[in-house]
Amino acid sequence: MANISQVRGALLEEAVLYLLEKFGYETIESVPLNTDESLRGGHSGLEVRGRGTWHQIDALAGFLSSPAFMYPLRLMVEAKCYQEKRPVGIEVVRNAVGVLKDISENYFSIIGDDASVKIPRFNYHSAIFSTSGYTSGTVNYALAHQVFLIQYENVPVIQPLINSIMNFDESCITGFGKTAISEVRRLYRDAIRERVFEVDVHQYITPRGLELINTNLVDFLKRIRGSYFGMLQGRWPLHLLTSSPLPPAAFKSDTVRCHVVGRLNGEWRFTPENYNIGDEGWFELEFNIPDGVANLIKEKWGDREAVANIKQEHFSYIYISGIIGGVRRNVRLELDQDWINEYIERSRRRR
Template identity: 50%
Template sequence: MATASQIRGAILEEAVLFLLEKVGYKIVRRPTDSIDSSDLKVNHSGLEVQGRGAWHQIDALAEQDQTPAFMFPLRLLVEAKCYPNSRVGIPIVRNSVGVHKDISENYFTKHRSTNAKSTIRFNYQSAIFSVSGYTKPAIDYAVAHQIFLIEYTGVPIIEPVIRAITNLEVESLTDLGVRDISGVRDKFKNILEHNHPNEYLSTHFTPQGVESIQQVSQRLENIGGSYFGMLQGRWPLHLLTQDELPAHAFRNDTVQCRLNGNREGNWTFTPIEYQQGELGWFELQFFLPIELAEKMSPQWGDQARVAQTKSENFSFIAMSGRIGGIWRNVKIELNQEWLSTYLRENRN
């Protein structure tokens, strides 16, 4: 029987996949979901991806074919960990590095046979999502091996989702609800896709479980916009909004913004051109990567130094996602005039 942390991790992974679909990724649950099924298969444990040396069971796989020229289509290996009281350590990252490396080299295996000429080569990336952060050795190892780490600590819009997931216990599942990981994933995915009534939920979950699952589903639906970006071309961010980003604010591919944040790691980009309540207003919420948090931490007593650190480390985000129903690659840029005013006011 699955442990509580495994069940929570499975639910969190499904929540992440739900948000990835909002971005515009295609979730691959079976070989026929992919644009090329030659390196995928399903066995009793679920979906497996062929590596150079072995087949690897992957709980969460997403595909994105909206890639720039001179790049192969993207496949994202997704792993989510829900440890409310402890950080993700280096063993989790080390395992991701090994799996990612072997799968990234499966092209050599796929093309050994002469009848495999039509198979597609993919650009594989691996991302780990956590509700409680990572240890420093895990961060250092991930950075060295290009494993992307996403943290949700302190992001207001997703905090209710995290609380609902962490409230879920093994005892919340009935025997009919299936207490194994794949069973839990399937049930929760069905709930997200079909908005089942309480009668369906009560056959799979206890009353306490029904309440928790409903809360996770409802809180997820409250996240209207989901986007991924790279801060300064280096730090990966999952940016979330209450409503989908307004197309009105993105008439151009570069949008000038102001940046606000606090020492708890809760940061937002908001547009210079619009005020809250206006048609083009938005608020992109994200968690500050730990490396940048360490740079900001000594500066909090001096607002001028805080502003200078913002200028050096937050000048732009290259961001992708659906805006106005269209896949867009845009640039969120820190407005220098706003920053200069901010600096001047705080120096005075």
């Protein structure tokens, strides 16, 4: 039987891909029609060509609008849905770093006047998503190798989905290995996107597993109607979630002053300074940060390099991107500097 932890990770990866699509990524499901030679269909799913070998990448997304002066962006997604208090270990990031290095060194050649020139195919990045945090060594290693870490622990809007994934247990699946996981992944991907699939093709999933996918796993995911990516202080990644899309009324300007609200149980959110609950411009963006990252943020908080060419240097900030009022926006949230100290202190008390 397939490892149930791997199955849960696959389900979370599919949920993450759907949330990534909300702010500009497109899930790469198969080899494009223009015959991208860097991709192929493998025995157990999509494979990406590296310098040394092919790598199976089950969750891969491409950004639809790459910045100028940069090759098209592709993001390798890996998700871990472990039991509470079981943080992701360094071996997960080590594997991601090795794969990322190999596929990033896969070039194609064009013929110039005198010789062939090797050009990168894509600008690849890697992000790991966890429901239970990371060890301190994992955080340090990931930061050193530019692997982005996203943490969903104590983020209320996604917790019902996580609970449902954890309820997907050994009674939901039969069979062995990668083929069983691939079937679960495909069924959930199709259910999220409301694609029809034939009932008689299910070899490895039980009726209970199929029902769980088609009900709770889809319903709780689609209740997350706002999904935004942000870089805190211009360098630390956050995935900001909300049950309602951000209101256009709050973003008449591209800069919005925000409070950072924390609760004793570890929940954190951004709220607008100039609006109250019930106002048309009110919003709450829920988030969490790995503890090791929070401590590093505190150390770099006054780093003037990070706020170069910004007139209001005494403000901390986060740039977020996503769809606001049907329009793709990049906006800046300015934050109270004291919140990071409170975040760290409350995190210590909870542990």
